[in-house]
Amino acid sequence: MNILTNTVGTELEQINKALDMEGLPQLKTVSEITSLGEGAWHYAYLVNSSAEPLVLRLPKKIAYDKEVGFNYDELMSDYAGTHAYYQHANKAKEGICPKYFTFFVSEELTYTIESYVGTSVGLGVQTNDQSRRYGIELGEFFSAIEKLESPLSGLGYLKWSNGCLSGELDMDIHSFIPQETEEYSEELETLLESDYEFDKKRVRHLGDELIPKRSNEEERLIFTNQDTSPENMIFTQDRIHIIDPYPIIYTGPSLAANLVFNYQTTFPTFYNTKRYEKQRYNRHIEQLKKIADGFIEGYVQDSVEKRDSLQVEVFLKHVTMAYTHLQLLKKDTLNREQEIRYGLKSQIENRLEILIERLGKFPLEHKKAAE
Ligand SMILES: Nc1ncnc2c1ncn2[C@@H]1O[C@H](COP(=O)(O)OP(=O)(O)O)[C@@H](O)[C@H]1O
Numbered sequence: 516m517n518i519l520t521n522t523v524g525t526e527l528e529q530i531n532k533a534l535d536m537e538g539l540p541q542l543k544t545v546s547e548i549t550s551l552g553e554g555a556w557h558y559a560y561l562v563n564s565s566a567e568p569l570v571l572r573l574p575k576k577i578a579y580d581k582e583v584g585f586n587y588d589e590l591m592s593d594y595a596g597t598h599a600y601y602q603h604a605n606k607a608k609e610g611i612c613p614k615y616f617t618f619f620v621s622e623e624l625t626y627t628i629e630s631y632v633g634t635s636v637g638l639g640v641q642t643n644d645q646s647r648r649y650g651i652e653l654g655e656f657f658s659a660i661e662k663l664e665s666p667l668s669g670l671g672y673l674k675w676s677n678g679c680l681s682g683e684l685d686m687d688i689h690s691f692i693p694q695e696t697e698e699y700s701e702e703l704e705t706l707l708e709s710d711y712e713f714d715k716k717r718v719r720h721l722g723d724e725l726i727p728k729r730s731n732e733e734e735r736l737i738f739t740n741q742d743t744s745p746e747n748m749i750f751t752q753d754r755i756h757i758i759d760p761y762p763i764i765y766t767g768p769s770l771a772a773n774l775v776f777n778y779q780t781t782f783p784t785f786y787n788t789k790r791y792e793k794q795r796y797n798r799h800i801e802q803l804k805k806i807a808d809g810f811i812e813g814y815v816q817d818s819v820e821k822r823d824s825l826q827v828e829v830f831l832k833h834v835t836m837a838y839t840h841l842q843l844l845k846k847d848t849l850n851r852e853q854e855i856r857y858g859l860k861s862q863i864e865n866r867l868e869i870l871i872e873r874l875g876k877f878p879l880e881h882k883k884a885a886e
């Protein structure tokens with residue numbers, strides 16, 4: 516059994532222990548288990564025995580080919596973070612996340628239970644218009660969540676410590692942004708000094724143009740989500756739902772750019788990694804692009820400022836992703852997790868070529884249109 520527990524037993528027994536804790540009827544046989552699928556970290560099961568359908572998730576013992584190990588604080592920050600994000604997101608847009616969420620963490624038994632939000636219309640069967648509409652809905656939601664105050668203090672990914680949930684850094688956003696911008700500038704410089712060939716003159720010019728325009732004074736910290744991969748979007752016939760977030764306290768444009776960059780560039784170019792091989796994103800590039808287009812439309816609406824700050828952040832995502840690839844190539848060997856996430860060195864090399872080529876062609880048209 517690849518389920519995180521210190522006991523010996525079957526999957527059915529572990530599922531039943533969780534159902535019992537929740538006062539739900541137990542399953543009699545293995546044939547009653549309805550598996551919904553699995554991500555990198557959890558197995559998900561449909562529980563149909565209560566008034567509303569629920570999803571039970573059990574954490575895996577092995578993720579990315581590595582033993583996970585029981586870490587109370589990490590599991591608590593994951594689940595208490597998901598709970599807080601679901602509640603917060605539902606305030607920005609009712610029903611976008613599961614309404615019900617509860618969890619239990621112990622060495623013997625750890626699980627989450629949440630409302631089932633339906634089955635996803637796969638990328639492969641979405642029409643262009645449908646994908647664009649999902650994107651618009653997502654963009655409007657990202658814009659709406661930016662208007663809410665963060666219910667949690669701190670900055671960055673969440674940490675659970677002494678019974679409290681907060682951002683892992685205790686820093687003021689206006690001092691954090693310049694530091695981070697400096698790091699991005701250094702990464703860009705490293706790329707420009709590398710032996711790789713691309714339109715370096717143009718990229719330097721883009722950096723000089725865009726980086727000083729990075730928004731700082733206007734920004735405030737919001738409670739948002741870094742993991743909006745299609746596996747964690749449930750595209751139902753009438754609306755989009757978000758599950759399994761990776762919550763973060765950060766600025767709005769940075770996380771909006773993360774989504775745009777991932778749909779335009781990450782997923783289409785990471786299809787050959789073990790992490791994403793099942794999703795075959797290379798077959799759905801058009802749909803991913805339509806979702807990104809729709810997202811920009813819904814997020815920016817009529818705001819020139821938002822369009823500009825989004826553009827700067829998307830440029831920086833390109834820079835940092837290309838830089839990460841360059842650094843991985845400098846290593847003698849990759850560890851197993853790096854290989855699963857990024858692929859073999861030859862694949863990383865190929866992807867880096869694509870990334871720097873895109874950087875060289877990074878569009879500035881939006882900017883011109885605004886002037
Ligand atoms: N609340 C839910 N409603 C509908 N489907 C869900 C729900 N939670 C999980 N699933 C399904 O189970 C899969 C794996 O669950 P997920 O929480 O994403 O696991 P992981 O943490 O490993 O990524 C999802 O991709 C989705 O298909």
Ligand SMILES: [Mg+2]
Pocket residue numbers: 554555746747759
């Ligand atoms: Mg997931």
